[in-house]
Amino acid sequence: xxxxxxxxxxxxxxxxxxxxxxxxxxxxxxxxxxxxxxxxxxxxxxxxxxxxxxxxxxxxxxxxxxxxxxxxxxxxxxxxxxxxxxxxxxxxxxxxxxxxxxxxxxxxxxxxx
Amino acid sequence: xxxxxxxxxxxxxxxxxxxxxxxxxxxxxxxxxxxxxxxxxxxxxxxxxxxxxxxxxxxxxxxxxxxxxxxxxxxxxxxxxxxxxxxxxxxxxxxxxxxxxxxxxxxxxxx
Numbered sequence: 001x002x003x004x005x006x007x008x009x010x011x012x013x014x015x016x017x018x019x020x021x022x023x024x025x026x027x028x029x030x031x032x033x034x035x036x037x038x039x040x041x042x043x044x045x046x047x048x049x050x051x052x053x054x055x056x057x058x059x060x061x062x063x064x065x066x067x068x069x070x071x072x073x074x075x076x077x078x079x080x081x082x083x084x085x086x087x088x089x090x091x092x093x094x095x096x097x098x099x100x101x102x103x104x105x106x107x108x109x110x111x112x113x
Numbered sequence: 114x115x116x117x118x119x120x121x122x123x124x125x126x127x128x129x130x131x132x133x134x135x136x137x138x139x140x141x142x143x144x145x146x147x148x149x150x151x152x153x154x155x156x157x158x159x160x161x162x163x164x165x166x167x168x169x170x171x172x173x174x175x176x177x178x179x180x181x182x183x184x185x186x187x188x189x190x191x192x193x194x195x196x197x198x199x200x201x202x203x204x205x206x207x208x209x210x211x212x213x214x215x216x217x218x219x220x221x222x223x224x
Contacts, residue, residue, distance in 0.1 A: 095162070
């Protein structure tokens with residue numbers, strides 16, 4: 001069974017940091033580009049970042065460039081998102097996805113003082 | 114950036130009747146490898162997105178055959194042949210030819 005399980009969300013103050021993790025199983029992780037997508041409360045889906053199969057190419061939405069870093073560990077079938085300098089507008093449910101195969105359940109990130 | 118535009122944004126449908134959602138991309142979604150990475154997602158209230166259709170017309174595992182996808186290039190359609198109560202939710206088109214982007218979402222509700 002294909003599974004993506006996110007962890008690491010929570011409440012953080014503006015300017016703070018958080019690291020999200022995603023454990024993948026049931027498909028060939030090393031053969032897949034991976035994606036982080038977020039959804040602010042009551043809003044639609046927003047692409048955040050992509051990483052290629054070996055981690056050598058990374059792409060970000062403009063609003064997170066310089067603050068977020070996507071990475072992967074192919075030895076552990078895991079994906080991460082390091083989020084620094086967090087802002088209130090980063091508040092959202094964050095989904096790990098191989099968009100054409102599977103989506104995780106999401107992890108909530110709340111940025112508030 | 115690829116902009117995805119869905120119509121309608123809201124679709125009240127009678128149970129048992131068909132429903133159709135359109136999605137248009139700002140440029141062709143044909144990848145250099147010949148594939149078109151256009152998918153449809155369903156998001157039921159309080160749930161994460163669920164993949165329904167990938168590469169225009171391929172139903173994902175476990176998706177009922179009342180869901181179908183069609184289109185080419187920049188114009189795509191999701192059709193539900195007979196709407197059931199469990200189909201209520203928001204539907205998104207998604208392209209993954211050039212990174213990833215989503216349509217605004219179409220809210221399907223029962224009349």
